[in-house]
Amino acid sequence: MKTLEKLSRFTLLSLFLIFASCSDDDNGPTDPPETDVTIVAAAQATPQLSSLVSALQKADESSNNDLVAALSGEGPFTVFAPTNDAFADLLAQLDGFDSLDDFNTQQLQDLLAVVLTYHVVADAAVMSSDLSDGQTITTLGGSTLEVSTQGGVFISDATAEAAQVTTADIVASNGVVHIIDKVLLPQAALDALADVLLVPITDLALGNENLENLVAALVAANGDLPTVLRGEGPFTVLAPTDEAFETFLDGAQLGDIPVDVLTNVLLNHVISGEVTSDDLTGLGSGYTSTLAVGAGDQNMSLFFDTSGDVTFNGVSTVVMADVKALNGIVHVVDAVIDLPNIVDHAVANPNLTSLVAALTNGGNTTFTDLLSDETEDFTVFAPLNDAFDAFTNPNSNDLNAILSNHVVVGAAAFSSGLTNSYVNTAAEFDTDENLSLYINMDDGVTLNGTSNVVLADIVATNGVIHAVDAVIDLPTVVTFAVADPNFSTLVQALTELTPSVDFVSVLSVQGGAGSDPFTVFAPTNAAFEALAAIPAEADLIPILQHHVVAGANVRSGDLSDGIMATTLEGDAITINLPGTGDNIADVTDGAGNTGIGIDAVDVQAINGVIHVLDTVLIPDTTN
Structure with a gap:
C-alpha cells in the first residue's frame, strides 16, 4: 500500500475548526424536520448505505475522528449519502485499494474523513425543494459543491463527473439525507490521491499541466472526443506534451488545421485496448492499429519499436510510461504522431x-x-x-x-x-x-x-x-505460366513432355536477345483436358509452337476483326472480333477449327503478352 504523505495536514480536528455556516439564501432552511431517527440511524437502517456506515466507522479508527458521534448529534445537517455501488466505483478507481479495509493507517483514515465530511453541510437541513440550478453549497470542510437541476438533481465536486440524487429527502431528527450515485471528492482528496486515483483518460489529461495543448486539441478537433475518452474503453493513449504540440504546429494555430484532419491526427494516438510498456517490450517491434482512419476506411497502422527507447512510427518517443487511468493507460510522448503515408x-x-x-x-x-x-x-x-x-x-x-x-x-x-x-x-x-x-x-x-x-x-x-x-x-511469359495454376498442364507440356526442345529458355529471353517479344495464346488446363489425349512429343512440339507469335507484343487493343498472325510453327491463326457467347474474341487455328475462345487478355510480361484460350490450337498437319 502506498503512503500518502500529503494527508498529514488533513485531520478531522482541523476540519471542524473551519465549519462554514450556510445562510438561508445559500442552503435552505436550518430547522430539521421532526423525527426520532438520527442521520446515522437512518443510514444504518438503509441497506444500500451499508458501505457509507462502514466508511464512517473506518474513519473513526483514527484518533482524530469521531464522525459517527458527530452525525448523531444535534445538527442540523444535510448529508449527501453515496450508495454501496458508488463506493465500489471509487475503490475501482484506486490503484491498490480493494476494500475499505485498505484504509488501514491513521493517515488514510484521516483522508477518508476528509472525503466523508465533504458530503456534509453543517447548520442546515436542505430539502430538495430548496435546491436551485447553479446554487453553490459550502460543505463541512469549507469546500464547495455546485447544484444542477437540469434533467434531475446533480451535485458537482472537484472531478469532471457529477453525482445524481437518486433518492431525496430522507428525513432524520437532526437533518436530511439525499442518496447519490457517486462518492464526492474535494480537490484536497484528489491531490492526496494523485498517485493512486484512476480517473478517465480525459480527466487525467485535464489535470496534467503539461498536456494542456492536448486537451485544447481534443476540444478543437471534435467536441465528442473528450467524451469518447471518458468512455468505458479500455484505451491506450499516446499523449503528446505541450512542447510536442508546439513543434507540430510550427507557429500555426489549432484552428488553422481542418477539423477532420486534426480529429484523425488525435485518433492516431489512441489504441483500442490497454497496452503497457511491458507488453510492448515483450513484443519487441511490430504494428498495432489506432482509431485513426486510413486508406480504404481501415484503421491506421502504427509501428512500435522497443530496441532502444519505446518509439512510435520512428518519430515519437515515450517519456513517461504506464500512467494508469480508470478506462485505460496513458504513455506521454515527446512528439505528435502525424498521419503516415506509404513513405x-x-x-x-x-x-x-x-x-x-x-x-x-x-x-x-x-x-x-x-x-x-x-x-x-x-x-x-x-x-x-x-x-x-x-x-x-x-x-x-x-x-x-x-x-x-x-x-x-x-x-x-x-x-x-x-x-x-x-x-x-x-x-x-x-x-x-x-x-x-x-x-x-x-x-x-x-x-x-x-x-x-x-x-x-x-x-x-x-x-x-x-x-x-x-x-x-x-x-517473363514463362513466369506467369509457372505461377498460375491454371497453366500447370501447359508447363508440363513445355518441359517434361518435350525434353528435346528448351521452350523455357526460348520463351525467357528478353530485351531483344532472342525472338522476343512474344504473343502467347495460352491454353488452360481445361483446354488440354478436352483433348482425347495429349499427343506424343513429335506431334506436341508443333502444337505448342502454334500458340506463339514471335517478334510482336500484340495486346487486345491491337487486334482487329479478321487479323491474321503467323505462329512459330509456320501456320497462321485468324482472330475475329467480337467473340461469340462469353468469348472476348474467336480464334480460327491452322487446322481450320473455329470458335476457339479467348477468355482473358493482356497478361503483360517484360518479354511479351499472354492471352488465355479455352481450347488447344491445332496446326495444319497437311502442309
Whole structure:
C-alpha cells in the first residue's frame, strides 16, 4: 500500500475548526424536520448505505475522528449519502485499494474523513425543494459543491463527473439525507490521491499541466472526443506534451488545421485496448492499429519499436510510461504522431531500410514523390531487408523497373479482398504497357509464384503495404505460366513432355536477345483436358509452337476483326472480333477449327503478352 504523505495536514480536528455556516439564501432552511431517527440511524437502517456506515466507522479508527458521534448529534445537517455501488466505483478507481479495509493507517483514515465530511453541510437541513440550478453549497470542510437541476438533481465536486440524487429527502431528527450515485471528492482528496486515483483518460489529461495543448486539441478537433475518452474503453493513449504540440504546429494555430484532419491526427494516438510498456517490450517491434482512419476506411497502422527507447512510427518517443487511468493507460510522448503515408511507414520500419535505400539511391526522388501522393491510393509489396540481401538480379534488369513492379497504382488492396487474379503494376513493357502481377491465394499470398506476403495490411493514408520475403523480378511469359495454376498442364507440356526442345529458355529471353517479344495464346488446363489425349512429343512440339507469335507484343487493343498472325510453327491463326457467347474474341487455328475462345487478355510480361484460350490450337498437319 502506498503512503500518502500529503494527508498529514488533513485531520478531522482541523476540519471542524473551519465549519462554514450556510445562510438561508445559500442552503435552505436550518430547522430539521421532526423525527426520532438520527442521520446515522437512518443510514444504518438503509441497506444500500451499508458501505457509507462502514466508511464512517473506518474513519473513526483514527484518533482524530469521531464522525459517527458527530452525525448523531444535534445538527442540523444535510448529508449527501453515496450508495454501496458508488463506493465500489471509487475503490475501482484506486490503484491498490480493494476494500475499505485498505484504509488501514491513521493517515488514510484521516483522508477518508476528509472525503466523508465533504458530503456534509453543517447548520442546515436542505430539502430538495430548496435546491436551485447553479446554487453553490459550502460543505463541512469549507469546500464547495455546485447544484444542477437540469434533467434531475446533480451535485458537482472537484472531478469532471457529477453525482445524481437518486433518492431525496430522507428525513432524520437532526437533518436530511439525499442518496447519490457517486462518492464526492474535494480537490484536497484528489491531490492526496494523485498517485493512486484512476480517473478517465480525459480527466487525467485535464489535470496534467503539461498536456494542456492536448486537451485544447481534443476540444478543437471534435467536441465528442473528450467524451469518447471518458468512455468505458479500455484505451491506450499516446499523449503528446505541450512542447510536442508546439513543434507540430510550427507557429500555426489549432484552428488553422481542418477539423477532420486534426480529429484523425488525435485518433492516431489512441489504441483500442490497454497496452503497457511491458507488453510492448515483450513484443519487441511490430504494428498495432489506432482509431485513426486510413486508406480504404481501415484503421491506421502504427509501428512500435522497443530496441532502444519505446518509439512510435520512428518519430515519437515515450517519456513517461504506464500512467494508469480508470478506462485505460496513458504513455506521454515527446512528439505528435502525424498521419503516415506509404513513405513514412517504410522509413519508420528498420526491416525496410534496404528498400528505402534502393528507392532513394543517388538522390532519386521518383518513388518518394510518387508514394507520397495523397491523391492516389497505392498497394506496395515491400521486400524486407533479407529479401534484398538474397536478390542477385539474374537478368540485370533496371532496379527502378524492378521497384516499380512492387507498386500497384490506383487501389489499396487489402488482404481480405485479394483473390487469385492479375493486377497491373507501375512497371512497364516498352513505354506504356504496365506489367501484370499474378496473386495466388491458395496458400497465403504468393506473388508471381516467387514472393510471399509475410506481413499484410500496413495501413497508410494513401494506401497499404504488404511486406514480402523476396524481391519480385520483372516477369517473363514463362513466369506467369509457372505461377498460375491454371497453366500447370501447359508447363508440363513445355518441359517434361518435350525434353528435346528448351521452350523455357526460348520463351525467357528478353530485351531483344532472342525472338522476343512474344504473343502467347495460352491454353488452360481445361483446354488440354478436352483433348482425347495429349499427343506424343513429335506431334506436341508443333502444337505448342502454334500458340506463339514471335517478334510482336500484340495486346487486345491491337487486334482487329479478321487479323491474321503467323505462329512459330509456320501456320497462321485468324482472330475475329467480337467473340461469340462469353468469348472476348474467336480464334480460327491452322487446322481450320473455329470458335476457339479467348477468355482473358493482356497478361503483360517484360518479354511479351499472354492471352488465355479455352481450347488447344491445332496446326495444319497437311502442309
